Amino acid sequence: MSPDSDGRDGSRNSGPADGGRGVVDRRGEEIAAERLSTRGYRVIDRNYRTREGEVDLIAWDGPVLTFIDVKARRGRAYGLPEVSITATKSERLIKVAYTYMQAMETPPEDWRIDVVAIEFGVGGTVRRFEIIEGVIEG
């Protein structure tokens, strides 16, 4: 299997001590959760992990259950984040989302996968914050 191009293999952002989860990743998730809440998303789960992979945030956006992949980068992002989602990655996200929904008492009528792109500038400022809705739709 080819490695993902999203830095989530831990090689760029983190040491091994925290299980491959880097400082930039964690801070990105916190900021994403915060700002998504401000925009009306109701975050219900974080770092949901299955055998197939992991999704960073799960939230209700109105009636739509939304699985959110946070792409946090220090410095310039590499091209459009939605383009940097590989077929392998989207396959994994779909599987994780489906597993989550199978376990729900009340599965959603509608679901989708969003990508949040965060770019940190000098001193950890947020230089860019973007929600790309419906990268994959249920």
Added chain:
Amino acid sequence: MAKTIKRTLPDDSFESALRQQGYNTAAGVDEVGRGTLAGPVVAGAVILPSVLPEEGLELIRDSKQLTPDQRDRAAVYIEQHAIGYACGAADAAEIDKFGIVAATRIAMGRAIDLLEPVPDHLLIDALELPGISLPQTSMIKGDARCRSIAAASIIAKVTRDRLMATVWDTRFPGYGFAAHKGYGTATHLEALRERGPVFGHRLTFAPVREAVAIYGTPIGTG
């Protein structure tokens, strides 16, 4: 609802680029029904010609942006003008057994097998089809970017909705399949609790499992 999305009409830039490389029958492929508690996942595959009538072309877009009536008209447009179109499905048992992604691939493979003429390239939303030896291009948001994929999403959606509203609603009256099409609405969950599961419910979903625990596993009648 739309917050940061830029919505533009899908165009045929992918198809045009492929024509320049000698691929004249590229097929768009997309699926519908991945998140439902009951019923199949349905895939559509559509080959469009390079020239299409302007009138009605604006309907060929992400099927979620269209009303049911617009989708029906879009489907008629595709049926009239496409070089070829087909649908394939994978049922609930296949989804439970193989998982949603593998089942989606099965449905897509069936749609492609039924397609006439045989496509020379595939344009696919989100997934890759490693089991199919045709050249292929996968893309995110394919139904919003690529005309053939948008057409495939419409054909799949209309076909699945009709199946649920006719065959399913007749066979399993009282469940509301005509209205919810198998999605997890309050009405559907209530029917599941009060009437039990039917053959075609996805047994790997928690509310279905709970109903099975009370009513037993539904048996197919062919």
